Amino acid sequence: MPAALPPALLADHVTKRFQVGRRKPPVIAVDDVSLRIERGEVYGILGANGGGKSTLIRLFSTLLTLDSGTVEVFGHDIERDEMAVKRHINRVSVDAAFFKKLSPAENLAYAARLYGLEVGAARREAVRILARLGIAESRLGRPLEQMSRGMQQKVAIARAILTSPSLLLLDEPTTGLDPRSRLDVQSYVEELRRSHEITVILTTHDLAEAERLCDRIGILDRGRLVAEGTPAELRMRVAAEKGLPPTMESVFMAYTGRSLDEDVEEGEAEEPG
Amino acid sequence: MTPPPRAARSAFRREAGASVAFIARNVHLVRRYWGWEMAFMVYAIAGAMSIALIGLDQGSQELVFSLMIGAVFWNYLSTVFSVIAEQIAWERWEGTLEYTMMAPVRRLSQLLGSTLFAVLYGLLHTTVVLLALVLFFGLDLSGADFGAAAVFMIAGSASVVGIGMMAAILPLIYVERGSQMTFVLQSLLLLVSGVYYSVEILPDWMQVLARFSPFTYVLEGVRQALIHGTPIDAQLDLLWPLVVMAALFIPLGIRVFGAAERYAKRTGKLKRVG
Numbered sequence: 001m002p003a004a005l006p007p008a009l010l011a012d013h014v015t016k017r018f019q020v021g022r023r024k025p026p027v028i029a030v031d032d033v034s035l036r037i038e039r040g041e042v043y044g045i046l047g048a049n050g051g052g053k054s055t056l057i058r059l060f061s062t063l064l065t066l067d068s069g070t071v072e073v074f075g076h077d078i079e080r081d082e083m084a085v086k087r088h089i090n091r092v093s094v095d096a097a098f099f100k101k102l103s104p105a106e107n108l109a110y111a112a113r114l115y116g117l118e119v120g121a122a123r124r125e126a127v128r129i130l131a132r133l134g135i136a137e138s139r140l141g142r143p144l145e146q147m148s149r150g151m152q153q154k155v156a157i158a159r160a161i162l163t164s165p166s167l168l169l170l171d172e173p174t175t176g177l178d179p180r181s182r183l184d185v186q187s188y189v190e191e192l193r194r195s196h197e198i199t200v201i202l203t204t205h206d207l208a209e210a211e212r213l214c215d216r217i218g219i220l221d222r223g224r225l226v227a228e229g230t231p232a233e234l235r236m237r238v239a240a241e242k243g244l245p246p247t248m249e250s251v252f253m254a255y256t257g258r259s260l261d262e263d264v265e266e267g268e269a270e271e272p273g
Numbered sequence: 274m275t276p277p278p279r280a281a282r283s284a285f286r287r288e289a290g291a292s293v294a295f296i297a298r299n300v301h302l303v304r305r306y307w308g309w310e311m312a313f314m315v316y317a318i319a320g321a322m323s324i325a326l327i328g329l330d331q332g333s334q335e336l337v338f339s340l341m342i343g344a345v346f347w348n349y350l351s352t353v354f355s356v357i358a359e360q361i362a363w364e365r366w367e368g369t370l371e372y373t374m375m376a377p378v379r380r381l382s383q384l385l386g387s388t389l390f391a392v393l394y395g396l397l398h399t400t401v402v403l404l405a406l407v408l409f410f411g412l413d414l415s416g417a418d419f420g421a422a423a424v425f426m427i428a429g430s431a432s433v434v435g436i437g438m439m440a441a442i443l444p445l446i447y448v449e450r451g452s453q454m455t456f457v458l459q460s461l462l463l464l465v466s467g468v469y470y471s472v473e474i475l476p477d478w479m480q481v482l483a484r485f486s487p488f489t490y491v492l493e494g495v496r497q498a499l500i501h502g503t504p505i506d507a508q509l510d511l512l513w514p515l516v517v518m519a520a521l522f523i524p525l526g527i528r529v530f531g532a533a534e535r536y537a538k539r540t541g542k543l544k545r546v547g
Contacts, residue, residue, distance in 0.1 A: 018541050058544065061375050065538045086377035097372045099298070101305040106298070113294030114376040116287035143305065 006075035008167050008199035009037040009060065014069035016055055016223075029055040031223035032069070037216075042193055042200040044214030046207070048256045052223040053203040054094075057171045060201065061091045073167055087115075090165035094172040096152040100145040104130075104155045107144065108162065115163040122162050129158040132191070133184050150181030157185060161192070168192075170202045174209060182209075189213055207248035219255040227255045291378040295386030296393075299356075303394070314398065317348050318405045324469060325406060334412075338500050341406050343468040346495055349399035349426070350433050350488055351459060356391035357384075357437030358459070362444035362452040371543050380531060388434050395430075414499065421498035421505040428515035429491030435522020436487070442533035448542055462486050467493065490515050 014033045017026035030052045037043045045053050058064045060071060062082050071078040073085045098107050105123060112122030127137045133154040144152055153173060160168060170189070174182040186209055192198055204210050210217055211231045219227040219234075227234060235246040244250035303310055321344035328337030364370040373383070407414070440458055444451030465472070465479050466488035472480055483489045494511040497503040505512065537543050 055541075058371075058541075061371075063371050063375055063538060063543050064541060065535065083377055083379075086375065089375075091372075091375060093371070095368060097368045099302060099367050099369060102298070102301050106301045110294050110298045110301075111376075113290050113297065114373070114378055116290055116377075 005039065006072065007036050008039045008041065008074060009035065009201070010070075010072040011035040011060075012070045014056075014059060014071060015067050016052075016059060016064060017067050028223050030059065030220075033220070033223070033225045034069075035218060035225065035228075037199060037201065039199055040193070040197060041215045042189070042202060042213050044210040044217040045201065045203045045220060046205075046210055046217055046252060046256075047203075047220035051220045051256065053220055054171055055223075056220065057091065057169050057201065057203060060167075061089060061169055062086055088166045089169060090160040090163050091169040091171060092153070092156045092160050092173045094175050096144075096149070096156040098144050098152065098156070101143050103141050103143055104135075104147075104158075105140040107155070108140075108159055111159045111163065117163065125162045126158045129161055130154065133158065133188055148178075148181075150177045150184075153177060153181065154184065157188065164196075166197070166199060168198055168200045170200060170204075172203050172205065174204065174206060182206075186213060207252060211248050217251075219251070221256045227251070288379055288382040291376075291382040292386035292389065294378075295383060296390045299387075299390045299394070314401060317398065317402050321345055321348065321402055321406055322409060325410060329410075335500060337410055338412060339496055340469055341410065341412070342496050342499060343492060345399055345403050345406065346426075346492055347463065347466075347468045347488070348402055349395045350429060350491060351463070352395035352398055353388075353391045353430055354433050354437045354440070354459060354462070355455075356394060357387055357434060358440035358455045359444070359452065360387045361441050362455070365444060365448070374534070374543055380534065381527060384438055384527060384530065388437075391434070391437070392430055416502040417499040418502045418504050419498070421503065421508065422495045424505050424512065425491050425494035425498065425508075425515070428512060428519060429487055429494075431519035432487035432515050432522055435519060435524075435526040438526025439522070439529050441526075442530055445530075445533045445537050446542060462488055465489070484514075487515055487518050 012034050014030055015028065016030040017028050019026050033052075033056065035043075045056060047053050055064065059066060060073070060078070062078060062085055066079065073088050076084040076088070078085050099110075102110075104126075108122060108126045109119045112119050123140075127140070130140070131137070135151055135154055139147070139151070144155065147155070157173065174185050177185065189200060189202070190213065193200065200213075202210070202213060214231065216228065216230055217234060218225050227237070229237065231248065234251045235248065238244045238250045238254045239246040242250075242254050244254055321341065324344045325337050325341040328334070328340045361370065364373055406412075440455045443454045443458075447454060461482070465475065465482040466486045467475075467483060468488070472483040472489055475483060490511045494508050494515075497508055497511070498505075
């Protein structure tokens with residue numbers, strides 16, 4: 001019998017602390033989180049602002065080191081085999097990270113070379129992806145700073161997809177986008193999972209988006225994974241255990257102790273990043 | 274286990290392509306900021322001319338030559354230094370630092386690409402400044418030993434690259450103050466390296482610092498080669514410190530950069546924008 005393939009991501013008792021001041025105790029951003037995400041799954045991470053979602057994504061992206069615990073991506077240890085993990089992943093963050101003076105074509109050529117792709121072929125693939133997201137090829141030569149945030153985010157998604165990641169990390173990819181752009185991105189993620197062998201980890205504040213896109217959802221509260229399940233399971237659980245209406249809003253309130261409105265307001269008041 | 278030749282070639286091609294990524298990206302950035310590039314070029318030419326004119330004012334052709342070499346080669350070496358040293362600060366400023374650090378690229382390839390761009394950019398910039406000055410002052414370079422000057426340029430570039438790599442860690446580990454520290458370091462190199470005067474006029478403690486600056490040896494060696502036509506074999510006492518510094522500083526720079534990256538990943542300093 002062939003050996004079972006390792007899961008897309010396996011996190012085991014992961015903890016990350018940050019020292020924010022010399023005399024203050026360290027802040028625990030991620031606290032003993034264990035996760036198993038299967039190949040082809042879309043896994044959502046919900047949680048309040050400061051709950052540890054982005055830190056967890058950064059840990060999976062090799063941008064932070066683990067204080068304790070282990071993470072494996074497709075069987076590769078994230079610390080011992082960092083380069084292999086990097087070849088499997090790509091990430092789209094809430095703020096499209098580009099050289100804004102450069103055009104999408106120039107930024108995409110930079111990405112293609114970093115990932116060992118042939119620039120011409122990468123450009124053709126990017127044109128195809130961007131056309132699907134509603135951006136014409138004629139826009140590729142103008143500086144990114146002349147594009148709307150929604151368009152920049154679509155270019156960021158194209159940049160990530162053209163490297164054919166096996167694990168795509170989407171860190172609030174639709175936050176701040178207009179409804180049309182948000183819908184375009186959500187439809188594209190749905191299309192991706194149908195057409196590509198790709199696993200997606202998605203953090204979002206949009207509960208409808210999480211319910212629409214995710215096979216399973218994990219809820220982080222103050223760095224701890226406090227609940228996990230399919231959207232339907234989570235809704236039923238809060239209805240049965242806490243007597244709340246079976247909605248994702250109830251799930252969020254029940255496990256984070258706050259409403260989404262409170263969280264968004266607080267998030268808007270916080271310094272971005 | 275030794276990788277098979279095909280895999281090794283493929284890995285080499287991938288890393289070489291990554292180095293090209295940094296060169297091409299920076300060329301694109303220079304093109305997009307061409308207005309500022311022109312402005313900096315005019316400023317560099319005007320600055321070098323103003324300094325060299327002090328020699329003309331003093332009625333000394335040799336002083337004109339010496340000051341011009343100081344201005345031109347400081348321009349080159351400081352350009353190489355700052356392009357390498359500020360690569361992290363630029364990425365932090367643009368918000369792309371995490372994207373670049375997440376890419377499957379060895380840091381050596383990144384540093385190599387940045388270094389090659391810095392040297393090419395510095396050479397181009399400096400050639401234009403040098404041509405403008407030679408035409409303006411009508412200097413006679415018939416007795417110059419260009420070969421010896423080139424050797425000092427190459428050896429000097431290598432040692433400056435090493436210091437640049439070490440300086441590049443400052444913006445990596447000090448988010449708010451790193452770029453300022455790099456700028457101060459560059460200012461100190463200007464002060465102690467005898468760019469416009471002999472290091473012998475400096476206080477003793479500054480002369481000690483001058484011995485550790487590769488700029489000191491490059492400028493003295495190039496002056497000897499271009500003004501007096503001194504061949505390289507007569508300047509070995511100036512050349513060997515540069516070779517030693519290059520041999521020490523480049524591997525040290527790569528190691529220190531790696532250690533700084535690990536520190537930044539442990540403390541979360543890749544994320545923050547200064």
